[in-house]
Amino acid sequence: MAKLKVVHYINQFFAQIGGEEKADYPAELRVGEVVGPGMALTQQFGDDAEIIATIICGDSYFNENLEKAKADILAWVKEQAPDVFVAGPAFNAGRYGVACGTIADAVQEELGIPAVTGMYIENPGADMFKTKVYIVSTKNSAAGMRDAVKKLAPLAVKVGRGDKIGASSEEGYIPNGVRVNFFEKERGSLRAVKMLIKKLNDKPFETEFPMPDFDRVDPNPAVKDLAHAKIALVTSGGIVPKGNPDHIESSSASHYGEYDIAGVMDLTEETYETAHGGYDPVYANEDSDRVLPVDVLRDLEKEGKIGELHHLFYTTTGNGTAVASSKAFAEEFSKKLKDDGVDAVILTST
Amino acid sequence: MRLEMGHIYIKDIQFAAESKIEDGILYVSEEAVKAVALEDEKIKSVSFDIAKPGESVRITPVKDVIEPRVKVEGRGGIFPGVIAKVDTVGEGKTYALKGMAVVTAGKIVGFQEGIIDMTGPGADYTPFSKTLNLVMVCEPVDGIKQHDYEKAVRFAGFRVAVYLGELARELTPDETKVYETCTIKEGMEKYPNLPRVAYVQMLQSQGLLHDTYVYGVDAKKIVPTIMSPTEIMDGAIVSGNCVSACDKNPTYVHLNNPVVHDMFEQHGKTFNFVCHIITNENVYLADKQRSSDWTAKICKMLDLDGVIVSQEGFGNPDTDLIMNCKKIEAEGVKTVIITDEYAGRDGKSQSLADSDPAADAVVTGGNANQVIILPKLDKVIGTLDYVTKIAGASEETLREDGSLEVELQVLTGATNETGFNKLSAR
Amino acid sequence: MHVCTVTPISMTVGANRIVPAIAIPHPLGNPALDKDEEKKLRRGIVEKALEALATEVDGQTIFD
Numbered sequence: 001m002a003k004l005k006v007v008h009y010i011n012q013f014f015a016q017i018g019g020e021e022k023a024d025y026p027a028e029l030r031v032g033e034v035v036g037p038g039m040a041l042t043q044q045f046g047d048d049a050e051i052i053a054t055i056i057c058g059d060s061y062f063n064e065n066l067e068k069a070k071a072d073i074l075a076w077v078k079e080q081a082p083d084v085f086v087a088g089p090a091f092n093a094g095r096y097g098v099a100c101g102t103i104a105d106a107v108q109e110e111l112g113i114p115a116v117t118g119m120y121i122e123n124p125g126a127d128m129f130k131t132k133v134y135i136v137s138t139k140n141s142a143a144g145m146r147d148a149v150k151k152l153a154p155l156a157v158k159v160g161r162g163d164k165i166g167a168s169s170e171e172g173y174i175p176n177g178v179r180v181n182f183f184e185k186e187r188g189s190l191r192a193v194k195m196l197i198k199k200l201n202d203k204p205f206e207t208e209f210p211m212p213d214f215d216r217v218d219p220n221p222a223v224k225d226l227a228h229a230k231i232a233l234v235t236s237g238g239i240v241p242k243g244n245p246d247h248i249e250s251s252s253a254s255h256y257g258e259y260d261i262a263g264v265m266d267l268t269e270e271t272y273e274t275a276h277g278g279y280d281p282v283y284a285n286e287d288s289d290r291v292l293p294v295d296v297l298r299d300l301e302k303e304g305k306i307g308e309l310h311h312l313f314y315t316t317t318g319n320g321t322a323v324a325s326s327k328a329f330a331e332e333f334s335k336k337l338k339d340d341g342v343d344a345v346i347l348t349s350t
Numbered sequence: 351m352r353l354e355m356g357h358i359y360i361k362d363i364q365f366a367a368e369s370k371i372e373d374g375i376l377y378v379s380e381e382a383v384k385a386v387a388l389e390d391e392k393i394k395s396v397s398f399d400i401a402k403p404g405e406s407v408r409i410t411p412v413k414d415v416i417e418p419r420v421k422v423e424g425r426g427g428i429f430p431g432v433i434a435k436v437d438t439v440g441e442g443k444t445y446a447l448k449g450m451a452v453v454t455a456g457k458i459v460g461f462q463e464g465i466i467d468m469t470g471p472g473a474d475y476t477p478f479s480k481t482l483n484l485v486m487v488c489e490p491v492d493g494i495k496q497h498d499y500e501k502a503v504r505f506a507g508f509r510v511a512v513y514l515g516e517l518a519r520e521l522t523p524d525e526t527k528v529y530e531t532c533t534i535k536e537g538m539e540k541y542p543n544l545p546r547v548a549y550v551q552m553l554q555s556q557g558l559l560h561d562t563y564v565y566g567v568d569a570k571k572i573v574p575t576i577m578s579p580t581e582i583m584d585g586a587i588v589s590g591n592c593v594s595a596c597d598k599n600p601t602y603v604h605l606n607n608p609v610v611h612d613m614f615e616q617h618g619k620t621f622n623f624v625c626h627i628i629t630n631e632n633v634y635l636a637d638k639q640r641s642s643d644w645t646a647k648i649c650k651m652l653d654l655d656g657v658i659v660s661q662e663g664f665g666n667p668d669t670d671l672i673m674n675c676k677k678i679e680a681e682g683v684k685t686v687i688i689t690d691e692y693a694g695r696d697g698k699s700q701s702l703a704d705s706d707p708a709a710d711a712v713v714t715g716g717n718a719n720q721v722i723i724l725p726k727l728d729k730v731i732g733t734l735d736y737v738t739k740i741a742g743a744s745e746e747t748l749r750e751d752g753s754l755e756v757e758l759q760v761l762t763g764a765t766n767e768t769g770f771n772k773l774s775a776r
Numbered sequence: 777m778h779v780c781t782v783t784p785i786s787m788t789v790g791a792n793r794i795v796p797a798i799a800i801p802h803p804l805g806n807p808a809l810d811k812d813e814e815k816k817l818r819r820g821i822v823e824k825a826l827e828a829l830a831t832e833v834d835g836q837t838i839f840d
Contacts, residue, residue, distance in 0.1 A: 167774075167775060167776040168776045169776040175776060177698060178697040179691055179693040179697035179698075179701060179717045179775045179776070180697055180776060181717050181720050181758075181773060181774070181775045182774060182775070183474075183772045183773055183774070184773075184774045185772065187612075187769055187772050188608070188688055188713050188714075188766070188769025188770065188772070188774065189608035189609045189611070189658075189688070189768060189769030190608075190612045190769070191769065192609065192612075192660075192686045192688050192713040192769050193609075193612045193613060193615075193616060195711050195713060196547065196656050196657075196658055196711070197620050197621070199656065199686060200545045200547070200621065200655055200656045207710055207711050207712045208713050208714045208774055208775070208776065209689070209691065209701060209775075210712075211705040211706065211707060211709055211710070211712075212701070212702070212705055214788055214789050215790055216790045217790060218792075219792035219833045219834070220792070221832065222829065222830050222831050222833075223829045223830050224830075226826055226829070226830055229829075237803070249743070249744045249745075250462075250739065250740070250741050251462075251741035251742055251759060252695075252719055252741070252742060252757055252759065254744060277462055277594075277740075278594075278665050279556060279557065279801045280556065280557035280559060281801070282497075282801070283805065283807050284801065284802065286807070287805060289805065289815075289818065290802040290814075290818070291802070291803060291804065292804075293804045293818050293821070293822050295818070296804075296815065296818050296819045296822045299819070300819075300822065300826070305823075306826065318665075319741070320594065320664060320692045320719065320741065320757075320759060322693065322694030322695070322696075322699035322719060323694070323699040323700045324696070324698055324699040325694065344777070344829045346777055346822070346825050346829075347777065347778050347779065348778075348780070348797070348803055348804060349780035349782075349786075349797075350780075350800050350801060350803055556800065557800075557801055633781065633799045633800035633801055634798075634800075635781055635782060635783060635784075638782070638784075666782045666785065666800055668785070669782050669785050669788075672788075703785050703788070703789070704784060704785050
């Protein structure tokens with residue numbers, strides 16, 4: 001396999017130009033040169049890749065002349081046309097980390113050339129860019145160069161070749177919010193026992209799944225006049241016309257359904273059912289009003305307690321369905337509901 | 351309680367005129383096992399087949415997987431309250447046929463039956479690609495209700511497994527392991543300096559087709575209770591569960607519960623394995639609250655220092671898991687939980703339906719939404735008629751070349767939440 | 777507004793107006809009751825949901 005071509009980005013310090021006093025060093029391209037940490041990378045690349053050019057830029061210069069620096073560097077990278085772009089590693093140097101993240105992200109986004117970088121987990125650049133570029137997790141100082149390069153070089157080669165990237169724990173990058181499956185060396189029960197022993201002994205342990213934060217939204221104001229309000233029904237309980245005409249999946253739904261209930265006074269066993277595969281379907285199949293209370297809302301409509309029941313309802317199966325998918329469905333049909341002048345929605349879940 | 355487990359390694363399964371085990375080969379009289387399966391009049395017909403590791407065979411829709419065992423000494427029999435009479439099990443001597451399983455399959459009951467591939471990429475994920483499988487495909491009589499059919503197939507599987515286990519009664523095991531736990535007082539005296547730990551097992555109990563049975567009792571009707579960890583080895587807990595194939599516990603997993611076995615390895619060394627606590631995952635909020643209150647209360651009453659909690663299934667049981675974890679941690683008992691994830695096909699979604707900062711020690715069985723292509727295999731045991739309908743499949747599942755594009759969800763046992771496998775995610 | 781059985785999940789995922797339901801497979805019903813009783817029960821939950829919609833809330837609120 002031909003050697004991958006690499007363009008390497010470093011700051012003035014690692015180019016041995018100088019420290020803080022030289023941080024305003026303007027961006028510079030050195031074609032055919034391997035500088036500073038590039039040596040260690042080159043060694044680690046072996047026959048897989050080679051650095052064809054090094055770009056050096058002072059940390060202050062980059063951040064203070066962001067647009068120009070970015071434009072110059074992107075132009076040079078484009079001209080060199082590498083297979084992969086490597087920035088850093090930046091360890092715990094804040095401005096350097098932000099520069100590495102910014103430029104690596106820009107190279108990927110604007111040139112379509114894959115990029116990787118490396119830094120310490122508490123470097124502000126890590127939080128800013130970990131979901132955008134692969135950032136190898138390094139120690140907090142350049143003393144960790146050997147260790148950093150050992151992870152950075154192989155990841156750069158994989159990314160450059162377009163190989164499948166494994167889980168963060170395998171490849172050594174900072175978790176980027178994308179969950180990736182892989183096979184551990186020990187089965188889960190044994191990992192749990194070992195984790196418990198550490199926890200019991202107050203030793204550090206690493207959870208395999210950090211608890212997520214969920215979005216919050218501000219509540220909408222109250223509906224002022226129910227007697228004239230248009231109310232719509234939405235459900236994640238999978239209620240669909242009998243036969244599931246749109247083939248909504250029993251689990252991990254890829255789409256939602258929109259169904260007209262104009263003139264429907266009651267959902268019956270003959271006309272509606274559930275497509276949901278995550279709960280006992282018998283009750284909903286017998287009487288879908290148990291999930292989607294059309295009958296009661298019709299009564300309330302007749303009695304004038306609500307203005308009207310919207311003639312369309314929206315439905316999907318909230319069973320193993322990704323939050324991102326659900327969000328996308330809701331964004332789409334919320335817009336339709338708004339356009340149709342719906343005042344309030346009752347969402348039922350199973 | 352002290353239980354001696356004798357392992358008899360099965361190297362091959364063959365159909366023969368007479369059922370017997372000789373030199374590690376299980377000979378099965380098709381006629382005899384058919385008769386055992388057909389004892390229930392709700393089953394119209396049954397066909398038996400053998401699937402071996404590495405063969406180009408796909409088994410689907412899979413309902414349960416069962417390891418044949420026989421009780422040779424001590425109280426009770428295998429599957430107490432289900433096949434054997436009710437009696438407390440978990441002591442004495444039991445033999446197990448290792449390296450093989452009885453797999454029940456047949457027409458779909460719900461949406462959740464699974465797939466076992468004996469070769470190819472799917473085989474890497476399902477643990478039952480590594481066992482010699484005696485597969486029984488059951489056809490129900492016409493007009494039967496789905497829950498009656500489920501029950502009929504469940505029981506037929508147990509009967510066949512017990513019939514096969516009986517063949518080992520007079521054999522000498524290839525290997526023997528001894529599992530012994532102490533009473534509360536004995537444990538305090540014997541291991542005064544070891545931390546006291548227990549295993550909290552959440553049993554799927556969401557209703558018809560999502561059930562688990564403890565000594566024959568529907569787990570949704572229990573309140574959390576304690577068991578000796580050896581009881582499961584005699585079949586005290588069995589599956590009646592058709593929830594997503596990847597993370598339900600087939601009876602095989604209950605019999606071989608890996609948390610119980612791995613905790614036994616540390617028993618008397620790094621900790622005192624006090625007991626096995628079972629609880630459920632019901633559909634009523636009050637049940638969820640009561641059950642999690644009780645698990646926490648039991649942990650406190652037993653003066654535990656730590657527990658491992660395993661989940662079964664996903665979705666609303668994520669709440670039971672989090673409630674258990676939060677309440678047990680609040681009693682000062684250090685908790686590790688085992689779950690799996692539904693992070694979307696791209697891995698970018700939230701993995702669990704519920705969360706809490708108290709759940710700081712999590713083991714995961716992997717992302718069940720991961721897409722996998724299962725190549726066309728030479729032989730199908732069962733039927734592909736439902737392959738686009740089972741959980742984890744879609745209308746696009748069946749591809750032109752006969753391969754299947756599915757999520758890991760469809761593979762029996764792939765993301766098991768008792769930590770049965772090595773699959774994980776980060 | 778969200779009608780659901782497992783209100784803790786609704787709280788975790790961030791719904792603002794929450795009305796507890798009966799059970800997961802039949803949030804707005806109870807097959808143990810006869811038809812009329814069951815519909816009355818369902819109406820009670822829907823009325824509670826409407827009441828929630830007509831009530832101003834500061835943050836996440838469960839309407840028990």
